[in-house]
Amino acid sequence: MEGFSQYPGDYWAEQVEAGYPLGLNEAVNMNRELSLHQLMRIANNLASRQVGNVVSYAVSYNINYSNYCTASCPICAFYVPMKMKGRTDRGYELSLDQVRAEMAKARSAGATEIHIVGGFNSDLPLEYYEQVFRTVKNELPGVTLKALTIPEIDFIARTTGNSLREVVERFRSAGMDAHTGGGAEIFNAEVRKQITTPQKISGEKWLEDAKIIHSMGIPGNSTMTYGHVEQIEDIIDHIIRIRDNQREVPGFLSFIPLKFSPDNTPLQKSGKVRMPASGDLDLRVIALARILAGSDIPNISVYWVSLGKEIAQVALNGGGSDLVGTAFSEKIFGATDRKEVTSTEELNELVRQIGKIPAQRDTFYRIKNYF
Numbered sequence: 001m002e003g004f005s006q007y008p009g010d011y012w013a014e015q016v017e018a019g020y021p022l023g024l025n026e027a028v029n030m031n032r033e034l035s036l037h038q039l040m041r042i043a044n045n046l047a048s049r050q051v052g053n054v055v056s057y058a059v060s061y062n063i064n065y066s067n068y069c070t071a072s073c074p075i076c077a078f079y080v081p082m083k084m085k086g087r088t089d090r091g092y093e094l095s096l097d098q099v100r101a102e103m104a105k106a107r108s109a110g111a112t113e114i115h116i117v118g119g120f121n122s123d124l125p126l127e128y129y130e131q132v133f134r135t136v137k138n139e140l141p142g143v144t145l146k147a148l149t150i151p152e153i154d155f156i157a158r159t160t161g162n163s164l165r166e167v168v169e170r171f172r173s174a175g176m177d178a179h180t181g182g183g184a185e186i187f188n189a190e191v192r193k194q195i196t197t198p199q200k201i202s203g204e205k206w207l208e209d210a211k212i213i214h215s216m217g218i219p220g221n222s223t224m225t226y227g228h229v230e231q232i233e234d235i236i237d238h239i240i241r242i243r244d245n246q247r248e249v250p251g252f253l254s255f256i257p258l259k260f261s262p263d264n265t266p267l268q269k270s271g272k273v274r275m276p277a278s279g280d281l282d283l284r285v286i287a288l289a290r291i292l293a294g295s296d297i298p299n300i301s302v303y304w305v306s307l308g309k310e311i312a313q314v315a316l317n318g319g320g321s322d323l324v325g326t327a328f329s330e331k332i333f334g335a336t337d338r339k340e341v342t343s344t345e346e347l348n349e350l351v352r353q354i355g356k357i358p359a360q361r362d363t364f365y366r367i368k369n370y371f
């Protein structure tokens, strides 16, 4: 850093202001040299320029079509092993009537977006998903359907003997508008091995699949699950790989860091992770996401369900610009005892309390209303 400024904060602020895309080693050095406050200040300045003073969110309703899963990811408290089907009353597959009932609740909640994910259920044929998607669109014709994680789509392609492109094409015809961006976890293979099982695709495959899906005109979010066994280098590497993928084939609507919630997960039961990540790491992750990826993916989302509302508010002044959504009926984090609930009024108030402007958006991050 010789030859630039006296303070590390100034040096890194200059580098970032110059629009220079930081590489892994530089970003690791920056994170080590800067205090949390310095990092957040750089990120907040960038966010002001890239997205202004608005904090957006979608009115979203979540449905989880099935919790049976052939994978047994140590980070997951949601799944019931597929082999337990018929031998436990904890597993389920939603019928179309149950989907209709869920859509009635989504309608009353004013949802503009339906978010659908589930486990890797090897019993469900391609037609099941098509019927679920068509039912959603029939019941709520104006709604946007944000369906499935990339590993789920890949799993369905593999188990039904179709190519990824064929599956995406059929799902698009059935009403899929976007993918959820889930299942990215952490791309580093050594870390990924400890938090997922081989049934879940590698980080490299996740990124390749994303490029294929995006090239077909279906966009989606990107995510990262942190706060388990990874190091800060793995977090930075993950963000940079998302950024570089976006430069190659655009299609990520946002980047959503997901804080790992250990309660009830095998990773917690094995003693490998006892505590959630610190507030310091939560805020650094959002700031790093803004600094490393904000010029390519301007919507850096703060998922209040996993962070808690107060840390979420602080993160919105340190690089974050979106609250994801209302997440009505969310069950994945709910399975880890994070039973956070909210209303649009409360999200608006959370944003106003920090001096920003709340705005409702659609799935594609187009603003619908300011409050």
Ligand code: SF4
Binding pocket: 069, 070, 071, 072, 073, 075, 076, 077, 078, 079, 118, 119, 120, 200
């Ligand atoms: S994280 Fe997804 S793939 Fe892994 S066990 Fe849970 S539901 Fe299955």
